[in-house]
Amino acid sequence: MIINSDLHVHSPYSMATSKNMLISTIAYQSKLKGLDLIGTGDAFHPEWLKIIESSTEPSKTGIYSVKESENGSKVQLLKTVDAPEIEAEKCKFILTAEIEDKNRVHQLIILPSIESAYEIREELPSKNINKEGRPRIDMDGAEIMDLVRDYNGLIGPSHAFTPWTSIYKEFDSIYNCYNDTPDFLELGLSADTNMADRIEELQDIPFLSNSDAHSPWPHRLGREFNEIEIKEMTFNAFKDAIKGKKVVGNYGFDPRLGKYHETGCVRCYQLFSIEEARKLKMRCPCGGLIKIGVKDRISDMAKWDEAHHPEFRPQYTHILPLAEIISIVYGKGITTVFVQKIWKGLVQEFGSEIAVLIHVPLEEISKTDSKLAEVIMAFRENTLKIQPGAGGNYGKIMLD
Ligand SMILES: [Zn+2]
Ligand SMILES: [Zn+2]
DSSP: OEEEEEOOBOOTTSTTOOTTOOHHHHHHHHHHHTOSEEEOOOTTOHHHHHHHHHHEEEEETTEEEEOHHHHTOOOEEETTEEOOOOOOOOOEEEEEEEEEOTTSOEEEEEESOHHHHHHHHHTOOOSSTTTOSSOBOSSOHHHHHHHHHHTTOEEEESSTTOTTTSHHHHOSSHHHHHSSOOSOEEOOTTOOHHHHTTSGGGTTSOEEOOOOBSSOSTTTTTSSEEEEEOSSSSHHHHHHHHHTTOEEEEEEOOGGGSTTSBOEETTTOOBOOHHHHHHTTTBOTTSOBEEOOHHHHHHHHOSOSSOOOOTTOOOEEEOOOHHHHHHHHHTOOTTSHHHHHHHHHHHHHHSSHHIIIIISOHHHHHHHOHHHHHHHHHHHTTOOEEEOOBTTBOOEEEOO
């Protein structure tokens, strides 16, 4: 079977994370989105682990579902808009965590069970592991990889090309970090397969596209996700699928919409060519720091000008959260009653947000909302005009 999964989210114990990020809410919202499997996030945080433990039950080995008693929690999108009524099995959970290593490189970890999270936790040297959802660990990438693999887990770099906390801000090769091949590489919001497949050393590594969501609402959860072909819903089958390169679809932002696509100033967001930026010694005339964009960082390391896709590499499809598309089309805020009502109507009618974005025939959407159908079509056909993001500022879609 093919499942939709988002393997990188954060709990309320990570900085700047919504207090609504609770297990039952995540499970419910993920289902509206159309996800089948979602990472718990922050699996080394003691309080969050307790919450995971008490609000889920093992479904199959290494996969967890929400306890019946937690279910009834009805979600209100806004004070005035109820969530859609959808009869569907709720999303399942797999244990995931992100940690910052001693080189300030973010590592994404996927674990076989709650027990293994407790055990690995005991072996992580960290001063802030009880405080931070994403702890800082005094180990390098290779040491963390060894530890995670001792417990049968999976590991790879998070948002691999971003300028602050990624593997490629620190190293020119993933092997300088791990001395070995990671199980996957997470592309991050500012890169896609066409960009990453210009780098020769990534030819044998599966790519993940995950949301890195800090709130449970469907315009964050699953804003990037993976289609994975899996034999059954167990951790071992999941691991086999990643190892066997059965990620069969990546979905996510057009990389130009990411916050660090182009090289730009973190204070005034002005864009610079990489030559210009280097001439200015990475300092903007406004006084702000210029951060090298993902596009230029990839070009630094690329062997080819065009992508060389290995045979197993799936298509990368550009999407944007439905509420964000509605918000752009009608010029109203994502969390307004106006936008949320349209969102609710579409999800109610077609079953999930992913169905609307990717699977439902456009004529069907057109019957409900022709203006919206046009923009969804532009996404599906990749014909959008975009003003690229830089310096920490998201890119923007330009409608005619
Ligand atoms: Zn991160
Ligand atoms: Zn500036």
